[in-house]
Amino acid sequence: MVSQGKVRFAAVGDLHCTKESAGTLREFFAHASEAADALLLCGDLTDYGLVDEAKVLAAELATVSVPIIAVLGNHDFEAGRPDDVRKVLHDAGVKVLDGEACEVHGVGIAGVKGFAGGYGRGALGPWGEAVIKQFVNEAIQEALKLESALAKLRTPQRIAMLHYSPIEATVKGEPVEIFPFLGTSRLEEPLIRYPVAAVFHGHAHRGYPEGKTVNGIPVYNVAMPLLRRTFPDRPPFCLIDVPQEEAQTSAA
Helix, strand or coil: CCCCCEEEEEEEECCCECHHHCCCCHHHHHHHHHHCCEEEEECCCECCCCHHHHHHHHHHHHHCCCCEEEECCHHHHCCCCHHHHHHHHHHCCEEECCCEEEEECCEEEEECCCCCCECHHHCCCCCCCHHHHHHHHHHHHHHHHHHHHHHHCCCCCEEEECCCECCCHHHECECHHHHHHCEEHHHHHHHHHCCCCEEEECCCCCCCCEEECCCCCEEEECEHHHHHHHCCCCCCCEEEEEEHHHHHHHHC
């Protein structure tokens, strides 16, 4: 139930659910459901993108009594069946976003997987071999999908959820050599044009839990392995409140 004055979101990514995960996540999800008004899942929901893994996750999510919104991650594409993974989760009541937007308790949510490519002056440019141009174009297309989703929202309060990081600050702690594969600042550009209350992502297991975009938007790395290591005394999900007063205005 939404508390007076706020909407509370629980966010986590990188569950890496396997067929052996059956029975291991239900209590965790029950805690998240009790603590929040909605649950956000930020990609790498499965370990190898297998349908059987998605079915296990769907069964584990049965304890959740609040809306569930998700984006897929790179692991969910590994088996080449992301649409099947998405369908299993959809059939279990999960809203899986891929460049779409939705509204929960009056708060708008834009979601996209995102992609790699690097940050700032170190971002890879579309020059040279065709395969490099294709790689960069994938990042550009994901950024455009995020921008399109944000542009559709008319709610005063909005959040964005991704798998890859839009800023460098929340991947620091990972080996510097792999920064370009953990996200890209191309994903930050839509967040500058369409500011949000908060951004959630995963992917960087050894990154940093919080940073900000150049325009001051808080960005949270909610990869489960990172949250477990950084906050060992609490369940590994991130809780963020969005003011309920503005959310109510958006729904009117």
